[in-house]
Amino acid sequence: MNLLEIDNLHVDFATAAGTLHAVRGASLEMGEGEIVGIVGESGSGKSVTASSVLRLLPANGIYAAGDIRYRGRSVFSLSPTELREFRGAEVSMIFQEPGRSFDPIYSVGRAMAETITAHKPNLSEQEVHRRSVELLDEVNVPYPEQRMVNFPHQFSGGLLQRIMIALALASDPKVLIADEPTTALDVTIQAGIMDLLLRLRKERNLAILFITHNLALISKIADRIVVMYGGMVLESGLTRDVLHAPRHPYTRALLNSILSFGRHYTADQLQIIPGTVPNPYAPEPGCPFAPRCPLVHHACTSAIPPVVEDGHRHRCILPGVKE
Ligand SMILES: Nc1ncnc2c1ncn2[C@@H]1O[C@H](COP(=O)(O)OP(=O)(O)O)[C@@H](O)[C@H]1O
Ligand code: SF4
Numbered sequence: 001m002n003l004l005e006i007d008n009l010h011v012d013f014a015t016a017a018g019t020l021h022a023v024r025g026a027s028l029e030m031g032e033g034e035i036v037g038i039v040g041e042s043g044s045g046k047s048v049t050a051s052s053v054l055r056l057l058p059a060n061g062i063y064a065a066g067d068i069r070y071r072g073r074s075v076f077s078l079s080p081t082e083l084r085e086f087r088g089a090e091v092s093m094i095f096q097e098p099g100r101s102f103d104p105i106y107s108v109g110r111a112m113a114e115t116i117t118a119h120k121p122n123l124s125e126q127e128v129h130r131r132s133v134e135l136l137d138e139v140n141v142p143y144p145e146q147r148m149v150n151f152p153h154q155f156s157g158g159l160l161q162r163i164m165i166a167l168a169l170a171s172d173p174k175v176l177i178a179d180e181p182t183t184a185l186d187v188t189i190q191a192g193i194m195d196l197l198l199r200l201r202k203e204r205n206l207a208i209l210f211i212t213h214n215l216a217l218i219s220k221i222a223d224r225i226v227v228m229y230g231g232m233v234l235e236s237g238l239t240r241d242v243l244h245a246p247r248h249p250y251t252r253a254l255l256n257s258i259l260s261f262g263r264h265y266t267a268d269q270l271q272i273i274p275g276t277v278p279n280p281y282a283p284e285p286g287c288p289f290a291p292r293c294p295l296v297h298h299a300c301t302s303a304i305p306p307v308v309e310d311g312h313r314h315r316c317i318l319p320g321v322k323e
């Protein structure tokens with residue numbers, strides 16, 4: 001059985017301007033200790049899909065269709081108490097800007113102590129302290145004992161992200177969702193965080209759902225890649241299959257942009273694919289990539305291409321045809 005399964009998820013937002021269709025068919029599976037990368041341009045529905053796993057959508061978010069199952073059980077069937085336990089003990093999440101996730105008036109030691117106590121209320125003060133130091137050491141924060149008294153502003157972005165990871169690990173989760181955890185960091189610091197995640201997967205058998213706009217970055221660590229666009233998963237499969245035999249024109253465009261611009265291209269450079277992402281208020285009736293696709297055909301614009309499984313999964317009526 002898969003550890004986590006997102007099954008044809010649809011999410012809308014009620015907004016003053018009408019209904020915004022943020023996710024319109026996202027599916028993925030992940031096993032224990034597996035690293036799955038969700039990649040796509042800004043606005044493609046990556047964060048909304050990821051936050052849905054923990055049912056962390058804001059009040060105007062509507063789970064319109066589909067299901068999310070953890071160990072076979074729908075997260076939508078969890079009671080409030082079960083949901084509280086699920087968040088942390090099973091699945092933890094870290095975000096792009098660690099600075100914003102910390103309370104500036106709490107020392108790191110106090111933030112660690114609160115998180116540890118929330119999950120293990122019976123530990124003594126000494127045990128909580130020891131556990132805090134162990135966790136900071138596990139994520140390679142230098143001099144962890146001494147740094148416990150420091151406040152968030154006294155750490156660099158890279159160290160804060162490591163502390164964020166330590167907080168996420170305090171509850172011993174089986175899955176870590178990392179939403180663009182290195183996007184705000186420079187390339188060297190980013191590489192250090194990626195190494196840390198790989199080590200945690202190995203040592204803890206931690207499954208990681210890694211969200212990024214950077215295909216080059218994720219292809220180095222992911223077992224499987226999920227390509228999102230316009231709220232849909234357009235292609236997914238084992239990393240080597242997706243990279244070496246991409247079936248979808250959008251995936252091929254992303255790969256070409258790496259070849260043309262080098263491995264450290266940014267979100268803006270993704271814009272080299274001419275055109276803009278679909279309007280989430282009024283999505284095209286057919287393939288979301290049709291307005292930008294070099295292969296577009298009249299059949300592409302009448303209905304959303306169905307999901308096809310041939311080697312790996314994609315949604316294109318002309319899979320594998322070269323532009
Ligand atoms: N709270 C919200 N209210 C309305 N629209 C939202 C909200 N959160 C996200 N969206 C919209 O949902 C779509 C998908 O967003 P998101 O998942 O954050 O994209 P990504 O993470 O891929 O950049 C975007 O059009 C975004 O504007
Ligand atoms: S379905 Fe048509 S428009 Fe969409 S990606 Fe395939 S060829 Fe292009």
Ligand SMILES: [Mg+2]
Binds near residue numbers: 046047048179180
């Ligand atoms: Mg996002």
